Amino acid sequence: METQRVVDFPHRSMDKRPRKRPRLTWDIPPVLPPPAPPKIPPTVYCGQEFGAVPNYGYSSIYYNGVPGNVSPPWRPDDKDGHYVFAIGENLTPRYRILSKMGEGTFGQVLECLDNERKEIVAIKVVRSIQKYREAAMIEIDVLQKLAKYDNCGTRCVQIRNWFDYRNHICIVFEKLGPSLYDFLRKNSYRSFPIDLVREFCRQLLESVAFMHDLRLIHTDLKPENILLVSSEYIKVLDYKLIFSPSLKFLSRSGKNGSYFKNLPKSSAIKLIDFGSTTFEHQDHSYVVSTRHYRAPEVIFGLGWNYPCDMWSVGCIIVELCSGEALFQTHENLEHLAMMEKVLGPLPQHMIMRADHRAEKYFRRSARLDWPEGATSRDSIKAVWKLPRLQNLIMQHVDHSAGDLIDLLQGLLRYDPANGSRQEKL
Numbered sequence: 001m002e003t004q005r006v007v008d009f010p011h012r013s014m015d016k017r018p019r020k021r022p023r024l025t026w027d028i029p030p031v032l033p034p035p036a037p038p039k040i041p042p043t044v045y046c047g048q049e050f051g052a053v054p055n056y057g058y059s060s061i062y063y064n065g066v067p068g069n070v071s072p073p074w075r076p077d078d079k080d081g082h083y084v085f086a087i088g089e090n091l092t093p094r095y096r097i098l099s100k101m102g103e104g105t106f107g108q109v110l111e112c113l114d115n116e117r118k119e120i121v122a123i124k125v126v127r128s129i130q131k132y133r134e135a136a137m138i139e140i141d142v143l144q145k146l147a148k149y150d151n152c153g154t155r156c157v158q159i160r161n162w163f164d165y166r167n168h169i170c171i172v173f174e175k176l177g178p179s180l181y182d183f184l185r186k187n188s189y190r191s192f193p194i195d196l197v198r199e200f201c202r203q204l205l206e207s208v209a210f211m212h213d214l215r216l217i218h219t220d221l222k223p224e225n226i227l228l229v230s231s232e233y234i235k236v237l238d239y240k241l242i243f244s245p246s247l248k249f250l251s252r253s254g255k256n257g258s259y260f261k262n263l264p265k266s267s268a269i270k271l272i273d274f275g276s277t278t279f280e281h282q283d284h285s286y287v288v289s290t291r292h293y294r295a296p297e298v299i300f301g302l303g304w305n306y307p308c309d310m311w312s313v314g315c316i317i318v319e320l321c322s323g324e325a326l327f328q329t330h331e332n333l334e335h336l337a338m339m340e341k342v343l344g345p346l347p348q349h350m351i352m353r354a355d356h357r358a359e360k361y362f363r364r365s366a367r368l369d370w371p372e373g374a375t376s377r378d379s380i381k382a383v384w385k386l387p388r389l390q391n392l393i394m395q396h397v398d399h400s401a402g403d404l405i406d407l408l409q410g411l412l413r414y415d416p417a418n419g420s421r422q423e424k425l
């Protein structure tokens with residue numbers, strides 16, 4: 001399930017990494033006044049559907065939205081095991097709930113005020129189901145290891161605290177900005193400038209290399225799991241919409257007549273969501289990664305390792321350049337057909353080694369069962385309209401296209417065994 005995040009909450013810039021080049025024009029840290037005390041919203045119940053507001057034994061102070069320094073009365077979880085809360089009440093006496101930032105299969109993310117440190121934090125409240133509790137404890141282990149070695153705290157989201165509250169594992173994080181996916185979505189899926197993509201790419205590769213050095217494989221890299229450090233942005237003219245490529249006059253193709261697009265003020269990013277992160281010594285035979293960013297060896301059932309992260313990075317870079325996912329598909333055969341259309345034929349030796357679950361995607365001649373095995377004409381059209389990787393990049397990149405294509409051809413190389421994906425680190 002997609003996690004919706006709030007993008008307009010102001011932050012101080014945390015971009016203190018050394019730079020190899022001068023800061024980009026949009027990369028100047030915003031000068032913000034000291035944060036004002038957060039406004040206490042009225043009490044709103046979340047997590048269940050309510051008709052009349054039930055009486056949980058609240059005193060009138062709760063209904064006024066100004067809870068005392070205590071935890072709220074106990075109430076049952078909803079039918080899916082999500083914690084039921086009210087905006088403005090406490091999550092333990094230390095944390096005041098300000099808003100709901102998002103929700104996913106794991107649980108919910110709440111924006112809270114840390115009453116001890118007087119800072120805004122994000123708290124991941126995990127569902128009270130055993131498998132999610134176990135996954136949360138693994139994530140905490142990973143986060144603590146990352147924090148131990150990431151001295152500057154610039155690569156991955158920083159864990160502040162964790163606790164077990166009413167059978168919910170709660171992980172306290174620093175509050176960051178929107179994900180790259182949410183920024184694209186709220187920007188009508190207009191691509192980022194290539195110079196900004198280059199900066200994102202550098203940080204992303206450094207962060208993944210940092211994890212791999214610690215013998216950790218993220219396994220779920222995607223734009224939703226890459227967050228901007230700051231929510232601050234500026235509006236700039238979108239020259240691709242102002243001038244038509246052929247007629248050289250004002251175009252009306254901009255959504256709602258807008259010829260502007262948003263750019264983040266700071267290019268600083270951090271990785272999040274380590275619930276699927278795997279240690280090198282653990283089992284690598286099961287299916288990992290969100291569909292659009294899943295490496296071919298995972299689909300073939302050949303096992304996976306560090307290079308599966310690099311394939312995901314390649315897909316992410318293309319999406320940041322174009323504004324759209326490279327492989328927009330929901331089933332394996334179509335996904336493999338899209339790979340062949342964009343990247344060329346799948347290697348015969350990988351096809352011959354595919355496990356029994358993947359054999360159905362191929363004919364006895366070891367040729368992909370496409371388009372014969374397609375589920376619909378729309379599926380065939382979706383594959384047919386895809387351009388080759390080189391052409392796709394040149395459609396969106398005015399300069400440095402050659403260098404970017406070289407990088408992507410290494411990251412999106414089919415066979416992870418030849419080391420090409422890993423060499424990019």
